[in-house]
Amino acid sequence: MKYAYYPGCSLEAGSAAYDKSVRAVLEQLGVELDELDDWNCCGATEYFSQNELVATSVIARNLALVDGEHDQLVAPCAACFLNLKKTDKLLSEQPVMKGKVDEALAAGGLSYRPGRVRVRHLLDMLYTDIGQEAIRAKVVQPLNGLRVAPYYGCQIVRPLNGFDNPEYPMKMDEMFEWLGAEVVDYPVKAHCCGGHMTQISEPEAFELIRRLLQSADEYQADVILCMCPMCQLNLDAYQGRVNGHFGTSFKLPIVFFTQLLGVALGIEMKKLGFGKELVSAEPVIRSKLDGSSVGAAT
Amino acid sequence: MAEKVGVYVCHCGSNIAGKVDVEDVAKWAGEKVKDVAVSRDYKFMCSSLGQKLVEDDIREQGLTRVVVAACSPHLHEKTFRRACSNAGLNPYLMEMTNIREHCSWVHKDRAAATEKARSLVSASIERVKFQEPLEPMFVDVNRATLVIGGGIAGLQATLELADAGYPVYLVERQPSIGGHMAQFDKTFPTLDCSACILTPKMSEVGQHENVTLLTYAELEEVSGSVGNFKVRIRQKARHVVFDDCTGCGICVEKCPRKVLDTEFEAGMGNRKAIYMPFPQAVPRVPVIDTESCIWFERQKCRACEKLCPTNAIDFDQEDEMIEIEVGNIIMATGWDAFDTRKIPQYGYGRLANVYTSLEFERLCNAAGPTNGKIVLRDGKTEPKSVAIVHCVGSRDERHNPYCSGICCMASLKLGHLVLEKTDAEVYSFYIDMRTNQKNYEEFYQRLLGEGMRFVRGKVAEVTDAARKPSEQGKLIVQCEDTLVGRQQRFPVDMVILMGAIEPQVDAREMGLKCGISCSMEGWYTERHPKLDPVATMTDGIFVAGACQGPKDIPASVAQGAAAAARVAGMITKGKVMIEPIVASIDEEGCSGCRICNNLCPYNAIEYDAEAKVSRVITALCKGCGTCVSACPAGAIRGAHFSDRQIFAEIQGALWDAWQPRGGASEEAEAVPVSAP
Amino acid sequence: MVADTPSDNRSKFLRDVIADTPEGERIVHCLQCGSCGGSCPNGAEMNYTPRAVIAMIAADRREEVLTSNTMWQCVSCYFCTSRCPQDIPITEIMYALKRMSIREGKARKTDAPALAKTFTDLVEKYGRSFEFGIASRYLLFNRPMSMLKSSGMGMSMFAKGRLALTPTRIRQVKQLRAIINKARELSQHD
Numbered sequence A: 001m002k003y004a005y006y007p008g009c010s011l012e013a014g015s016a017a018y019d020k021s022v023r024a025v026l027e028q029l030g031v032e033l034d035e036l037d038d039w040n041c042c043g044a045t046e047y048f049s050q051n052e053l054v055a056t057s058v059i060a061r062n063l064a065l066v067d068g069e070h071d072q073l074v075a076p077c078a079a080c081f082l083n084l085k086k087t088d089k090l091l092s093e094q095p096v097m098k099g100k101v102d103e104a105l106a107a108g109g110l111s112y113r114p115g116r117v118r119v120r121h122l123l124d125m126l127y128t129d130i131g132q133e134a135i136r137a138k139v140v141q142p143l144n145g146l147r148v149a150p151y152y153g154c155q156i157v158r159p160l161n162g163f164d165n166p167e168y169p170m171k172m173d174e175m176f177e178w179l180g181a182e183v184v185d186y187p188v189k190a191h192c193c194g195g196h197m198t199q200i201s202e203p204e205a206f207e208l209i210r211r212l213l214q215s216a217d218e219y220q221a222d223v224i225l226c227m228c229p230m231c232q233l234n235l236d237a238y239q240g241r242v243n244g245h246f247g248t249s250f251k252l253p254i255v256f257f258t259q260l261l262g263v264a265l266g267i268e269m270k271k272l273g274f275g276k277e278l279v280s281a282e283p284v285i286r287s288k289l290d291g292s293s294v295g296a297a298t
Numbered sequence B: 001m002a003e004k005v006g007v008y009v010c011h012c013g014s015n016i017a018g019k020v021d022v023e024d025v026a027k028w029a030g031e032k033v034k035d036v037a038v039s040r041d042y043k044f045m046c047s048s049l050g051q052k053l054v055e056d057d058i059r060e061q062g063l064t065r066v067v068v069a070a071c072s073p074h075l076h077e078k079t080f081r082r083a084c085s086n087a088g089l090n091p092y093l094m095e096m097t098n099i100r101e102h103c104s105w106v107h108k109d110r111a112a113a114t115e116k117a118r119s120l121v122s123a124s125i126e127r128v129k130f131q132e133p134l135e136p137m138f139v140d141v142n143r144a145t146l147v148i149g150g151g152i153a154g155l156q157a158t159l160e161l162a163d164a165g166y167p168v169y170l171v172e173r174q175p176s177i178g179g180h181m182a183q184f185d186k187t188f189p190t191l192d193c194s195a196c197i198l199t200p201k202m203s204e205v206g207q208h209e210n211v212t213l214l215t216y217a218e219l220e221e222v223s224g225s226v227g228n229f230k231v232r233i234r235q236k237a238r239h240v241v242f243d244d245c246t247g248c249g250i251c252v253e254k255c256p257r258k259v260l261d262t263e264f265e266a267g268m269g270n271r272k273a274i275y276m277p278f279p280q281a282v283p284r285v286p287v288i289d290t291e292s293c294i295w296f297e298r299q300k301c302r303a304c305e306k307l308c309p310t311n312a313i314d315f316d317q318e319d320e321m322i323e324i325e326v327g328n329i330i331m332a333t334g335w336d337a338f339d340t341r342k343i344p345q346y347g348y349g350r351l352a353n354v355y356t357s358l359e360f361e362r363l364c365n366a367a368g369p370t371n372g373k374i375v376l377r378d379g380k381t382e383p384k385s386v387a388i389v390h391c392v393g394s395r396d397e398r399h400n401p402y403c404s405g406i407c408c409m410a411s412l413k414l415g416h417l418v419l420e421k422t423d424a425e426v427y428s429f430y431i432d433m434r435t436n437q438k439n440y441e442e443f444y445q446r447l448l449g450e451g452m453r454f455v456r457g458k459v460a461e462v463t464d465a466a467r468k469p470s471e472q473g474k475l476i477v478q479c480e481d482t483l484v485g486r487q488q489r490f491p492v493d494m495v496i497l498m499g500a501i502e503p504q505v506d507a508r509e510m511g512l513k514c515g516i517s518c519s520m521e522g523w524y525t526e527r528h529p530k531l532d533p534v535a536t537m538t539d540g541i542f543v544a545g546a547c548q549g550p551k552d553i554p555a556s557v558a559q560g561a562a563a564a565a566r567v568a569g570m571i572t573k574g575k576v577m578i579e580p581i582v583a584s585i586d587e588e589g590c591s592g593c594r595i596c597n598n599l600c601p602y603n604a605i606e607y608d609a610e611a612k613v614s615r616v617i618t619a620l621c622k623g624c625g626t627c628v629s630a631c632p633a634g635a636i637r638g639a640h641f642s643d644r645q646i647f648a649e650i651q652g653a654l655w656d657a658w659q660p661r662g663g664a665s666e667e668a669e670a671v672p673v674s675a676p
Numbered sequence C: 001m002v003a004d005t006p007s008d009n010r011s012k013f014l015r016d017v018i019a020d021t022p023e024g025e026r027i028v029h030c031l032q033c034g035s036c037g038g039s040c041p042n043g044a045e046m047n048y049t050p051r052a053v054i055a056m057i058a059a060d061r062r063e064e065v066l067t068s069n070t071m072w073q074c075v076s077c078y079f080c081t082s083r084c085p086q087d088i089p090i091t092e093i094m095y096a097l098k099r100m101s102i103r104e105g106k107a108r109k110t111d112a113p114a115l116a117k118t119f120t121d122l123v124e125k126y127g128r129s130f131e132f133g134i135a136s137r138y139l140l141f142n143r144p145m146s147m148l149k150s151s152g153m154g155m156s157m158f159a160k161g162r163l164a165l166t167p168t169r170i171r172q173v174k175q176l177r178a179i180i181n182k183a184r185e186l187s188q189h190d
């Protein structure tokens, strides 16, 4: 199996752990991931707030860069995934816009035919294409005893994902059940982390973050699993400030789901980017799991 | 000899004239189309004056053919056929052109619509010239009627007919009749006890000398046509011999296997493996549910058999096929409940104290699993606050776009019951309060007075994720109070989801068996939404109750009675006319290949082995035309749909293609109108 | 009967919003049910709930809507869109309102529009962005006090190697800019 890979800006620095673990896990699973050459920023929500045509053109450049050897583009970040997918949809359904985007792309010597590239989220690809059997076969360190709270956030499950329920997604839950973890079924797993609100109005953002931490905490989760850099950042980096703001004392490690998947596959924790999170995850993982085989495959 | 065709173009008020230049069409036909002797336009052709116009012209001008360009033949073909008959013209020499549904209603451009109307009229004129006089056939109407579905609508229809002295077969798939009404405690808006008004009707049906009750039975197949349907019914094995059982109930009492009753009790209570759905069941003959019976599971037990005083248990009983003949059929198969799990944000199935409306009906029912005590799922705690959520799966493009019509009122009823039986606060979360039947608005006023709280806003989600201490341990109903314009959270103990009323899952399949169609959603389509609400497009098949669309009990009863009245009318008349539009086989041409025999969907072709030819049984033939097109020898002819008629019609429709400057002339003769 | 093309006695504002929103025609089917307003994680902070905004669009209350904070409080979580019983693309309408308010000079001098601008400037310069860079750069220029408050966190992020000082520059920045400039030019035509 072979996929074009669009890491997105966040994975370059702030969420390098995600990038690292994605690459390590897919290598372990024998999946070929080819980074899209010279990709550009998807514009997050910010271009769409200013100019729709510029937004879609900027994103369409990435779709146009996918070469003939690939017909699927995998994105791990929620915003990138949604933007790429939404743009492909807009271009297929809005002929007037498509005409203009074609012109804009042509100014850069590029072109794109809507529908040529299938945009996938990483979770969908792992769950659907690789699947239970292949993943289970590679598990060397079952996650028995570890209570994980899968956190889906917004933009991967809504509105265009097509692979899971937008209100009550289950695919990550199921995947971690395959891995032997105790999956916490808590009610806010598809609620909002506040997105860029942390940078606009902190009290409001903090309240959204608190709700998530509180619910996962009430359900006695050991770690929260994210699949979006923004979610991980808000829940992890702001956790201390949220505690300060509300007088709470949450100490919940927030990791990318691929990091823990990597642990189950026996990949060494260092290779999975552990240690970059502000609330350290390693102690609880090592203490709950039979530490001996953590990282055994490498 | 050339025919003399009369053409009549209807304005239908502005329905047609608003988009089609009817005067132009009439004038054009009169002046330019060959063989047209008279051509007129008229405000309302279907009025008595309009009909008279046709009759007079036939008499005075000696018309030999008539074309009426108006609405759908479904509506007025009969009217104009009658007019022709009155004036002495064979009714099958009249053709209707639909320039309303097929033209004025679906087009925007007046000039183009007028152009199309010309084409359609021209097609009819060319066709009608080749139509032949046909003699309608009459058959006797079987006096028996089949009613499918023993809910309140079906019961009403059954009783009306049985009381009038006509035999009725009532087929119900559940072990007892009663339908959904049997599950309710009270009924809005009068708060009558549901059982008190329903069970007398049930037992009357059960005991009526004119009623053959077939419960735990399914419709298998319908053949024949109006007046003479043949119906096959599968009597599912009860494993209790009907005639031997006295209904003492010892078997039920002693059966050691208890299972959750997901049907009558909506999952709120249990039943045994051998059971009657409820104490007042009609008939009082239990059935063994082979899925849960210990004997069928592992060949042990037979307790019921040992204890039955009349030896009525029969483990070897098998399904039985029953064949009956009836003149008419009434469909009264009712509704099914929306699966509230499809809206996960409301938490049904995940949050214990979220209930469906049917579950709650059982919970507050004096004869229900808690004897009517309103308690949470723990079986003991009385709720201090209850939220009733409207429009769950209704008025929602992702589920059912329509309004279920009854749930606003049912919400008020349930709210009243909670207020009456507990000290709880009750909230109703509604989008619009729909109370548009007699005494319904008054009932709403009553609940306003009783202190039920109304919040205008569709519930966004129900959650147990508390945000503050006052929300701990509660179900929080989050919504926008749209009248205030603010998002609000209401912590409550119990939530009731007023799920939509949906068509039965097999409604479409059942409809197909009887030859009637469904709307997009799956409700049976009535012949006319206003003027013929209980008949269908298939003669002899009627609909009543919620299977035709969401409705309350009064409306279901009214439809049941209306359908019965229609059937009684047919029986009283004694004979029905059958369209003479049937196939016939030219025995000279038939090679005896028998291809048509198996193709006929109505089994209307028999083979005469001696003469080695196939023959059509006219009484069974529906004129579908399958055999006509299949016969390799071209020996079958469909009356009223001959090749000549159809080719002429096509040619007429394309008049401007072979007559570029408009108007038929001598050149028309140059185009051969013939069967290939 | 078939409905004719809707006679345009719709408000000007409504027509503009429809024109600027993909699948915006659905907006006229709003039931005013409030699923959107009830679902919005930031609904409580908005001047008007999304539902109210829809009513105000139909009622031509352009000024009040475009100067409100509602769309700037939207975090694009798509809860409203996925729950709307009438398939109304509410999140996209929020984007359209953001664009309109910037275009018409109505956007409040709040942080959100400025943040958006900072972000896209960065993309135009490098071809890529980086979330903390924006935050710090943006905060530095806009709210230096807040920058100080969160600097503790900034420091720990830096220590963990999660805070890049500049984004990576893509090779074909020129190509990207050509595309952007063309798109910007084309979007001014209507």
Ligand SMILES: Cc1cc2nc3c(=O)[nH]c(=O)nc-3n(C[C@H](O)[C@H](O)[C@H](O)COP(=O)(O)OP(=O)(O)OC[C@H]3O[C@@H](n4cnc5c(N)ncnc54)[C@H](O)[C@@H]3O)c2cc1C
Pocket: B148, B149, B150, B151, B152, B153, B154, B171, B172, B173, B174, B177, B178, B179, B180, B181, B184, B186, B187, B188, B189, B217, B218, B219, B332, B333, B334, B335, B336, B357, B358, B361, B406, B410, B413, B501, B504, B510, B544, B545, B546, B547, B551, B552, B553, B554, B556
């Ligand atoms: C929660 C709730 C509360 C309500 N409360 C009230 C109220 O207080 N007052 C009021 O006026 N209305 C009320 N209604 C509406 C009421 O339920 C309906 O008006 C009524 O049930 C319609 O009757 P019916 O006979 O058409 O259908 P049903 O009651 O659904 O009966 C249909 C019968 O047909 C049988 N059947 C179905 N398919 C087949 C088949 N293929 N073969 C054989 N048999 C078949 C079924 O088993 C059933 O017995 C309420 C509805 C709901 C959802």
Ligand code: SF4
Pocket: B251, B254, B255, B256, B257, B273, B274, B288, B292, B293, B294, B295, B296, B300, B301, B302, B303, B304, B305
């Ligand atoms: S044989 Fe079946 S129905 Fe009879 S008593 Fe046993 S379990 Fe019940």
Ligand code: SF4
Pocket: B390, B391, B392, B394, B395, B402, B403, B404, B405, B406, B407, B408, B409, B431, B432, B433, B434, B498
């Ligand atoms: S009757 Fe009331 S609750 Fe039921 S769908 Fe209609 S508006 Fe909603």
Ligand code: SF4
Pocket: C029, C030, C031, C032, C033, C034, C035, C036, C037, C050, C051, C054, C080, C083, C084, C085, C086, C087, C088, C090
């Ligand atoms: S959810 Fe949809 S229908 Fe309801 S108020 Fe919002 S936009 Fe209107």
Ligand code: SF4
Pocket: C036, C039, C040, C041, C042, C043, C050, C073, C074, C075, C076, C077, C078, C079, C080, C081, C090, C091, C094
């Ligand atoms: S997308 Fe925006 S308006 Fe809609 S619910 Fe989320 S934050 Fe609110």
